[in-house]
Amino acid sequence: MSGKKKSGDLLSSIIFLLLVGSLGFFMWWSWASKPYSATGNNVKITITSGTTTDQLADELEQNHIIRSAWLFRWLVRSQQTNFKMYAGDYELAPTMAPDEIIELLIRGAELPGSIRVTIPEGYSTEQIIALLVQKGLGSKDEYTKVVTEDAFPYSFLVGAPKGIHRLEGFLFPNTYFIDPKTSPHAVIDLFLQQFAKELTPEAQTQLVSSKLTVPQWVTLASLVEKEAVKESDRPLIASVLMNRLKINMPLQVDATIQFLLGTPKPKLYNKDLQIPSPYNTYLNRGLPPGPIANPGDASLQAALNPAKTDFLYYVAKKDGYHAFAKTYQEHLKNVKLYQ
Structure with a gap:
């Protein structure tokens, strides 16, 4: 009996200590999760x-x-x-x-006197520059010089194509609050800093397993960004592109042709698909030399985590979604059905 009593007393003591400990933790949590004080300066x-x-x-x-x-x-x-x-x-x-x-x-914080700038996903470098100029944050010539010539300390820019599209893909779309006195160089650096945050340890691990470099990842994401309209289609479009890359099949992405044209056309013709350029994914296999737009987080994640499918084709439907197919025959049926 004495042994059972001692065991019961020990169990009661443990339960009591756990209850006291839990109560103490919840009291501390309640205290720590409140504001530091009711008053105070910023x-x-x-x-x-x-x-x-x-x-x-x-x-x-x-x-x-x-x-x-x-x-x-x-x-x-x-x-x-x-x-x-x-x-x-x-x-x-x-x-x-x-x-x-x-x-x-x-x-993001809005400081007094700052200018709110929202960069939409899929904007090109030229569109971003035009937006910044419109907001009164510098001139076109200033931004063109910064984008094409200024040095930035980011490894992901090593080997980037020269010219106006040198930073294409890395000017992260988001809402920013910018002091009107900020220099054009600092403004562009702010966008690059924000892209750097996408390179989380998890993302870098996935890139290694996917055998993709950062520029390749962003290039792939830019294609997804320009092709997808609906959120749910992004991983599926990414899967089509990855499947084609694996078998060395031309990507045949219309958005790369629109990128070449500069001014998008409502409809592409066969002659447009014959424009000689490394960005023409109808004439060249593999990814284009660099991104064709600045993708947002959703497209970057889709490129990093494409859906697991056997799809090799897709066609846009009138509702903004895409119809996907494994074979060319299935694709032709979808084209006839939806276009």
């Missing part, structure tokens, strides 16, 4: 392309903006791969809860 925090979550958490704690760096890091990691901090200057306050701060970092 603090300017600068995030660069090299800023890590750990560094940011420590800086916020040291500046008395958050109560716990550990909790902040846990909340960030709970976002998994969706959490990508936007480079720039942020006005953060001790009156903000940690989850509010994280939400702000995810969507």
Whole structure:
């Protein structure tokens, strides 16, 4: 009996300690997840392309903006791969809860006097430059010089094609809040910094397993970006392109012809498909020499994680979706059915 009593007492003690420990943890969590204080001045925090979550958490704690760096890091990691901090200057306050701060970092901060610039997915370098000029953030000549000549410290730009399309694919589409005094070089660098955040450790691991270089990945994603209209079609279109690459079949992507033309046509003709250029994916096998647009996160992820299919063809339908086929005969039926 005494042995059973001792076992019962030990179990009760363990349960009691677990309950006390759990209560203590939840009380701490409730305290740590609240704003640092009810009052306080804003603090300017600068995030660069090299800023890590750990560094940011420590800086916020040291500046008395958050109560716990550990909790902040846990909340960030709970976002998994969706959490990508936007480079720039942020006005953060001790009156903000940690989850509010994280939400702000995810969507980007709008500082007083800044200009809001939204770069749509699939925009070309020329379209981005025109948008920046329209927003009053510099001249066309300034941006052309920056894009074609200025040096940037990113390994993914090594070997990029010369000319106006040197940075094509790496000017990341997003909404930015830019100080009107920012130089054209710094504006372009801001876009490149944001692309660098797409190169997560997970993405780099997948690139190695896919045997793709970063430029090849972005080039593939740019084709997906220009071909896909509906979100669900992106991984399927990516699978068609990857399947063709594996068997050395010409990609035959109309968007590469539109890229060559400069001014898109509502309809392509056979003579357009004969334009001699390394970007012509009807005449040349493999990927074009570089991206044909600046893809967004969805297309980059589709290129990194294409659907597993045997499809080799697709044709656009009137509703924006595509019909996919494994054989040329099936493809011809789809063409007749949908076009």
